[in-house]
Amino acid sequence: MxxxxxxxxxxxxxxxxxxxxxxxxxxxxxxxxxxxxxxxxxxxxxxxxxxxxxxxxxxxxxxxxxxxxxxxxxxxxxxxxxxxxxxxxxxxxxxxxxxxxxxxxxxxxxxxxxxxxxxxxxxxxxxxxxxxxxxxxxxxxxxxxxxxxxxxxxxxxxxxxxxxxxxxxxxxxxxxxxxxxxxxxxxxxxxxxxxxxxxxxxxxxxxxxxxxxxxxxxxLYNNWNYSDESSSLFKTRFWASSLTDELDPSAQKSAGYDVARAGTDRSVRALTVGTTIADILIVKDKKDQIDTSIQADTLIEDAGEHEYGLQNLAVDAVGLGVGVVDALSKQGYYVHEYMSGAKPDPNVRLSNDAVMPVNFDNLRSQMIYLYARGIELGVIKHFKGCPYLRELQKEAMVHNYEITDKVLKVESKDKIKKRLGASPDLLDAVIMALYVALRPVQKFSNDADVDSPSGTITGGLLNTRF
The missing domain is CATH 3.40.50.300 (P-loop containing nucleotide triphosphate hydrolases)
Structure with missing residues (x-):
């Protein structure tokens, strides 16, 4: 009633x-x-x-x-x-x-x-x-x-x-x-x-x-003029200036895929064009139950439709994500295997000569920092036509951080999930896509094409756990 x-x-x-x-x-x-x-x-x-x-x-x-x-x-x-x-x-x-x-x-x-x-x-x-x-x-x-x-x-x-x-x-x-x-x-x-x-x-x-x-x-308190965002890496004013209605058709496309860990979590694919967040797709919604092998098939179709190539895809390779990675590899596709708790990657940066001002406790903290810093510098943009932008902003900005002994640590995904009542799946998919987009161009033996038409890897192997 x-x-x-x-x-x-x-x-x-x-x-x-x-x-x-x-x-x-x-x-x-x-x-x-x-x-x-x-x-x-x-x-x-x-x-x-x-x-x-x-x-x-x-x-x-x-x-x-x-x-x-x-x-x-x-x-x-x-x-x-x-x-x-x-x-x-x-x-x-x-x-x-x-x-x-x-x-x-x-x-x-x-x-x-x-x-x-x-x-x-x-x-x-x-x-x-x-x-x-x-x-x-x-x-x-x-x-x-x-x-x-x-x-x-x-x-x-x-x-x-x-x-x-x-x-x-x-x-x-x-x-x-x-x-x-x-x-x-x-x-x-x-x-x-x-x-x-x-x-x-x-x-x-x-x-x-x-x-x-x-x-x-x-x-919660309707104080819409409140502007103290000191505890968040992401600032409203920089986010607003990051919006763009342009995409570079010649830019490299990269994708990230966050695999659902529980029944109420979502499997999300984020797509970047260059360093612009261009598209977000929810493959498995909160109430859906989709086998990892089917999710792998969806990614293969999605890569063809959006032309990003599976060699430019990072998949959450922890828990259920391993099932997606294995299902892809059985079909001859090898992707970046992203592990949020791994050590920071010195090869991932906003520019070739950029020096990180602090150390990070893990890869996830590093990527969230780079995402926020890239927005502030105008390097990372958000396409205005990208779905779920407001929800993505909310997920990003609720992350607190602290710096102890020159080590930057972002709040864990578990803590954020307890506060929001849901996992920050959109944010994690985006930082996985940026993990690929901000890496140096991969070089393979004989400069061969990584993603051949037949779906097999030629001239090199990209199957490293980062």
């Missing part, structure tokens, strides 16, 4: 206010901002015939894993039965209500795939929902919000529902800062959720409180 809390009820009431055409929901993690938006959208589509309601997210691949399941789960909580009250079309990414011909459609707002939002311009909608709006480029956001009020002949409200975290950037300046200053126009309503509104358990909240101070101040 769905029970809304006071702030969530306030959001529903705001939609019924004819003077409000933009509703902004922001605040702490786990407060159900997206769930409330889904509840409103589903209610409107179910009640008003011929409603057309797009839900925008920067990447459709991210939407498939996040917001679409939230909508379907909310529909279940509302007592709506799939097949009877609505139909979900996975291919079309639509929730359709056959009885009144209303449609909720999930739309990608990626400027790298839709220059200037030309595809969005063709949408005539009743209203819309922009999820994680702060991830969108401002031009795409404007295009998305401008499409409402075009299919409202049956009395459905014309409103944009914006869910976001007001981090640095246009979203914070446009809504949060003006709201705090009392200068918002009367047509915009901002509702900020706090811990009292969260649907998380007390145990989960207490675990989140162990995150770095800057994170808890922002994401």
């Amino acid at each position: 769905l029970q809304l809390k006071p702030k969530q009820l306030e959001a529903v009431q705001a939609v019924n206010d004819p003077t409000v055409d933009t509703l902004v929901l922001l605040g702490v993690v786990g407060s159900g901002k997206t769930d409330v938006a889904a509840h409103i959208d589903l209610s409107i589509a179910h009640k008003f015939p011929k409603t057309y309601w797009p839900v925008f997210r920067q990447n459709i691949s991210t939407a498939i894993k996040t917001i679409i399941p939230s909508y379907l789960e909310m529909a279940d909580k509302m007592g709506l039965e799939e097949g009877k009250d609505f139909v979900y079309n996975q291919q079309a990414k639509t929730i359709t209500f056959p009885k009144n011909k209303s449609v909720i459609v999930f739309v990608e707002a990626d400027p790298t795939k839709d220059r200037g939002g030309k595809k969005i311009k063709g949408i005539n909608a009743s209203g819309n929902h922009i999820d994680e709006a702060d991830e969108l480029e401002f031009e795409m956001f404007i295009q998305a919000t401008s499409r409402k009020g075009r299919r409202n002949e049956n009395g459905q409200p014309s409103i944009s529902i914006v869910t976001m975290n007001p981090n640095d950037g246009w979203a914070k300046e446009l809504y949060y800062d003006r709201w705090k200053a009392g200068t918002l126009p009367p047509n915009v309503r901002v509702i900020e959720f706090d811990l009292a509104d969260s649907w998380l358990s007390r145990r989960d909240i207490e675990a989140l409180k162990t995150n770095p101070e800057w994170w808890t101040q922002r994401y």
Whole structure:
């Protein structure tokens, strides 16, 4: 049975206010901002015939894993039965209500795939929902919000529902800062959720409180201007400047693959183009069970599709990862075997003449340092069209570090997992890809091609445990 809390009820009431055409929901993690938006959208589509309601997210691949399941789960909580009250079309990414011909459609707002939002311009909608709006480029956001009020002949409200975290950037300046200053126009309503509104358990909240101070101040206590990130190698300002919409087509591609260690962990492939994080793919999700041999076959197909070559792939060669490495080797493919607890590798660096300012306790600490330092120096970039960037940033920035006797030590994966309630799989896949990307070019005997068309290794062997 769905029970809304006071702030969530306030959001529903705001939609019924004819003077409000933009509703902004922001605040702490786990407060159900997206769930409330889904509840409103589903209610409107179910009640008003011929409603057309797009839900925008920067990447459709991210939407498939996040917001679409939230909508379907909310529909279940509302007592709506799939097949009877609505139909979900996975291919079309639509929730359709056959009885009144209303449609909720999930739309990608990626400027790298839709220059200037030309595809969005063709949408005539009743209203819309922009999820994680702060991830969108401002031009795409404007295009998305401008499409409402075009299919409202049956009395459905014309409103944009914006869910976001007001981090640095246009979203914070446009809504949060003006709201705090009392200068918002009367047509915009901002509702900020706090811990009292969260649907998380007390145990989960207490675990989140162990995150770095800057994170808890922002994401638990709504102190969005807090900027002390001294305990994290990754800084918000450098991350923001690392975003790019360009990829060098001539640059070497590298990949990293973090293999799930438990049923709730994920198997993740990260892809770099040069030193730009270009793509993230979740091969095994939290609830999936996929044999390592099948995961190996998936990597072979993925390497062909994205043209990175398995000789440029690093696989987590600890625990279950050994099964993936062995399955690949049986088919004649040999990869970099990455072991996070191994000794630091002096051959992996940001440039040929770079000298590390400190020592590291293990390879994982070294790679996380190089990742953060590369972002700060502008050497490592993030492609704006890469899925899961916001989640990747969160995983990166919750890692504390300390320097003792000139040895830099980053918090262990186990400690991070206890705090987050999940393994930082995205980050680990990315640093594995960088482990290959930041290595010197491999030289093989006779300068032969490592990854031959037949899938066998010629002229040399790359099967060393690093």
